[in-house]
Amino acid sequence: MKRTVLLLLALALILGSVSLISATPQVEEAGPIKVGMYADLSAGTAQWGTDAEKGARLRIKEVNEKGGIMGRQVELVLYDCKLSPTEAVKAYSRLATQDKVAAVYGSLISNSALAVSPVAAQSKVPVVARAMDERATTPGFDPDNPDAPIDPNPYFFLLQPSCFQQAAVIAGYAIDELGMSTFAMLYNKGNAYAEYLAKGFSYYVTKRGKKIVGTFEFQSGDVDYKAQLTKIKALKADGLFIPNYVTQNANAVKQARELGLTATFLGNNSWYKPMDEVAGAAADGAYFPNNIAFDDPSIQWYFQKYQAEYGEEPRLHSFSGWDDVGFILEAIKKAGSTDPDKVRDAMEGTRKFEGIIGTINIDPKTHRPVGLPMSVLYFEGDQIGTADLKYIPKKP
Amino acid sequence: MFYLKVLEITSLYTILVLGVYLMTGLTGLFSLGQGAFVSIGAYTAAIAYMNFGAPFPLALALAVIIGAILGFLVGIPTLRLRRDYFLLVTFCLSEMVRAALLYLSQLTGGALGMAGMPKRVGLPLILGSIVVITFITYSLKRSRFGRDCIAIRDDELAASMMGINVYAHKIKVFMISSAITAYGGALYAFNILFIEPNLFNWLESAKLIIITFVGGLNSIAGVIIASTIYYSFGEFFRFIDVWRDVLLAVVVVLVFIFRPGGLLQGLELLPSKLRAMRRGR
Amino acid sequence: MNWNILLQQILNGISLGGVYALMAVGFGLIFNVLKFSNFSHGGVVTLSAYIGFFLSQHLLPSFLVTFLLTAVAGGLAAVTIERLVFRPIRRKGYPVSMLIVNSITVAMLVQQFFAVTLGSDYYTYPVFIKETALHMGNLTVSKIYLLMLGISAVVLGGLSYVIRKTKIGIAIRAVSSDISTPSLMGVNVDFVISVAFFFSGVLGGITGYLLGMAFTVDPFIGSMILKGIIASIIGGMGSILGGVIAGLLLGAAESLLIAEIGAALTPIVIYGAIIVLLLIRPQGIAGKIAEVKA
Numbered sequence: 001m002k003r004t005v006l007l008l009l010a011l012a013l014i015l016g017s018v019s020l021i022s023a024t025p026q027v028e029e030a031g032p033i034k035v036g037m038y039a040d041l042s043a044g045t046a047q048w049g050t051d052a053e054k055g056a057r058l059r060i061k062e063v064n065e066k067g068g069i070m071g072r073q074v075e076l077v078l079y080d081c082k083l084s085p086t087e088a089v090k091a092y093s094r095l096a097t098q099d100k101v102a103a104v105y106g107s108l109i110s111n112s113a114l115a116v117s118p119v120a121a122q123s124k125v126p127v128v129a130r131a132m133d134e135r136a137t138t139p140g141f142d143p144d145n146p147d148a149p150i151d152p153n154p155y156f157f158l159l160q161p162s163c164f165q166q167a168a169v170i171a172g173y174a175i176d177e178l179g180m181s182t183f184a185m186l187y188n189k190g191n192a193y194a195e196y197l198a199k200g201f202s203y204y205v206t207k208r209g210k211k212i213v214g215t216f217e218f219q220s221g222d223v224d225y226k227a228q229l230t231k232i233k234a235l236k237a238d239g240l241f242i243p244n245y246v247t248q249n250a251n252a253v254k255q256a257r258e259l260g261l262t263a264t265f266l267g268n269n270s271w272y273k274p275m276d277e278v279a280g281a282a283a284d285g286a287y288f289p290n291n292i293a294f295d296d297p298s299i300q301w302y303f304q305k306y307q308a309e310y311g312e313e314p315r316l317h318s319f320s321g322w323d324d325v326g327f328i329l330e331a332i333k334k335a336g337s338t339d340p341d342k343v344r345d346a347m348e349g350t351r352k353f354e355g356i357i358g359t360i361n362i363d364p365k366t367h368r369p370v371g372l373p374m375s376v377l378y379f380e381g382d383q384i385g386t387a388d389l390k391y392i393p394k395k396p
Numbered sequence: 397m398f399y400l401k402v403l404e405i406t407s408l409y410t411i412l413v414l415g416v417y418l419m420t421g422l423t424g425l426f427s428l429g430q431g432a433f434v435s436i437g438a439y440t441a442a443i444a445y446m447n448f449g450a451p452f453p454l455a456l457a458l459a460v461i462i463g464a465i466l467g468f469l470v471g472i473p474t475l476r477l478r479r480d481y482f483l484l485v486t487f488c489l490s491e492m493v494r495a496a497l498l499y500l501s502q503l504t505g506g507a508l509g510m511a512g513m514p515k516r517v518g519l520p521l522i523l524g525s526i527v528v529i530t531f532i533t534y535s536l537k538r539s540r541f542g543r544d545c546i547a548i549r550d551d552e553l554a555a556s557m558m559g560i561n562v563y564a565h566k567i568k569v570f571m572i573s574s575a576i577t578a579y580g581g582a583l584y585a586f587n588i589l590f591i592e593p594n595l596f597n598w599l600e601s602a603k604l605i606i607i608t609f610v611g612g613l614n615s616i617a618g619v620i621i622a623s624t625i626y627y628s629f630g631e632f633f634r635f636i637d638v639w640r641d642v643l644l645a646v647v648v649v650l651v652f653i654f655r656p657g658g659l660l661q662g663l664e665l666l667p668s669k670l671r672a673m674r675r676g677r
Numbered sequence: 678m679n680w681n682i683l684l685q686q687i688l689n690g691i692s693l694g695g696v697y698a699l700m701a702v703g704f705g706l707i708f709n710v711l712k713f714s715n716f717s718h719g720g721v722v723t724l725s726a727y728i729g730f731f732l733s734q735h736l737l738p739s740f741l742v743t744f745l746l747t748a749v750a751g752g753l754a755a756v757t758i759e760r761l762v763f764r765p766i767r768r769k770g771y772p773v774s775m776l777i778v779n780s781i782t783v784a785m786l787v788q789q790f791f792a793v794t795l796g797s798d799y800y801t802y803p804v805f806i807k808e809t810a811l812h813m814g815n816l817t818v819s820k821i822y823l824l825m826l827g828i829s830a831v832v833l834g835g836l837s838y839v840i841r842k843t844k845i846g847i848a849i850r851a852v853s854s855d856i857s858t859p860s861l862m863g864v865n866v867d868f869v870i871s872v873a874f875f876f877s878g879v880l881g882g883i884t885g886y887l888l889g890m891a892f893t894v895d896p897f898i899g900s901m902i903l904k905g906i907i908a909s910i911i912g913g914m915g916s917i918l919g920g921v922i923a924g925l926l927l928g929a930a931e932s933l934l935i936a937e938i939g940a941a942l943t944p945i946v947i948y949g950a951i952i953v954l955l956l957i958r959p960q961g962i963a964g965k966i967a968e969v970k971a
Contacts, residue, residue: 046797495944645786
């Protein structure tokens, strides 16, 4: 027994020294190009994380089959950040300082992005993520004054419209195309993504002269919202904005139907599949903004490619994996190097990058794409259809 | 470079485990709420430094003091309760603290946590702290104080009949433990540089208890080893890191069934004992 | 406030309380009878939610059949846990605190196992009930919640009868107050304890299935059970009825508080109130003071 203890200690010592010896140099000139990725592969949003991973790997496979970048193969270094901002920070630090990747494809979760953002500014390895909260890319963002110019975080990039922009899409659609004037909101205060979508929605609605008649929160672990929904029903709003994660949105919708709420549901881009399976017919009549419309003929090639590789239909974040890693690889190619600073500069200067979600022109002032339209989808029964392929809301 | 970081993180958690060891391993107090003290220590130090401009040593000291005071305040009414009630009350406490941290977003940043603390805590401070805390714990364990703890753990009724003021003793232990845990939290804030209300939920608190048991109730060395292995495991065995908690659970159950004294069966890795070991073989 | 809304909120609360009550009953069986907090009940609930899903999705889309099968599966799971984990510890005569720690460990094992293996898919039960709402005039209530409440009541009555009148029930009671004497009188203690765990597991299976139907199946359903455990404990040691009542009150309080002060402050108030309650009246709502067993 006592020998076992000594053995264990010796083992630990050996492991430690081996790893220290195999420390890697700063910028490698040969060998595979390393792209880092941290995603939520377990815990509540695990499906999004694994979808993103599949999209990423598919892109890398295609690039590698065509000879890689600058003659080198691309390698993905992936960590699970378990829906925890703390784990995301640890994962990013490891990718930046230990694995010495050229760039990082980060988790789409806003809470995690907000944690990683300041660390990225210090470690100087650029991060590309779908995290929609404005503060990830522009840390000084003030929700009460959203149009004021602020400096971006030099090492963080967002490849889709941000919270306020996406909220404006659905709010604008509801006001102009659906003729609504009164709205209520039900969101998870503990989730930066949901909170900023709600703030954005409220900002746009109020600026257009319409009314938010009630704002209701719930906590992260809650599954029952009947107390809030009963009050919402009494307010008789035209539209109910529910911008949370899939299971929360589905539970809210099912319970709202049970209570006999007749308001039209308005969602966020988490209403895309598998919301149709999870919420079913309870979601009937809902409208939500989305990055892609799945019956868009110009993107069917990706559906086929993905289906051939994985045997299933791509979901929203499978597109993200493809686009964002493609964006990173394009930047590396333009920079002609894996030096993170050069890659970052190339990213900031990216114009006309053709992604599945559209043509991406990075605005160097915000590190977000400029002029990227979204689709508006809707639910008929438990089927999702396209209401408008490329919708741009009126300016308030 | 990176492996130093792993050592830092592992050692931080080990401090927390040591705090729990004193109250759970030695004295038999089960609390699912130590996470609350981690958060309180972390936020106290962070808020004192960031919002009120307190110098770093003062921020640390404040965390420890507030941890001890809160340990006292919480302990007074709750330590009279039987074990599983105490477990439950401490769980409720940790949920209350979490909700309060989320709610007071003006002060604490709410769900987005607090960031921007400078890295004032490095390996020397952490390892130094472990040495000091281990020394304190060990001395306590060997002293009359520690023997009273063990007496209480094994049989409270008998202990009180032997003249030990069980209630007062428990409060002292709880205060010390809470202070250590809060200290660990403060160190965390200035090392990982990011804290949020979900930092330490009841499951993490439960893991501290579990690791204490695996290490062995009578062995500080065992507890340190168990903690080191668990918290650094993920960094070395990345490909099965996702299974880490499942493995821990399996190991724990096996240890309980086959090796209930813990990994080291109550041994302490002392120079005198190691010498005895060598002579014995 | 509008009376109609108030009534609806109370109804919301009580029906949510039905969910907690069902969890409390399952947990309470072991808690009241064997006097230890069996946190692995959460693991049984989670496991059953998944089993119920797979049975109804891939085997047979019949509510009744899969429901019963899942209940039995839950019972077997609980017995397995008892045999593998609790019995060896009990046999060696260790303090009850060891049992508690291991029960938490099992709960963690189940949760993390599912998080790693199946966590990345969304599982929804087939739609067995087309219209899940029951309308009573202006008020609505969820049928599934009512079902949970109803089952709790039935189980309560049934358990009371079994514990008081049947041989196995008396044996369980005997074992719960003294673990060694009954064996001297010819009672097979191990068997009795296994039976108790089986019943508790069946309740866990039912809970998991209904929770999976009402919400969606995910690895963290077991954490929801903590509220049920809290209800059981504030209901008082020695009284399963107390657990049920506490569950209903908890649900009602939560709903009304959320409606009044919002979901951000509610946990602070509720958990604070629970702490105060346990301090003032440690025997809970309906319990008797039991000697310190754990």
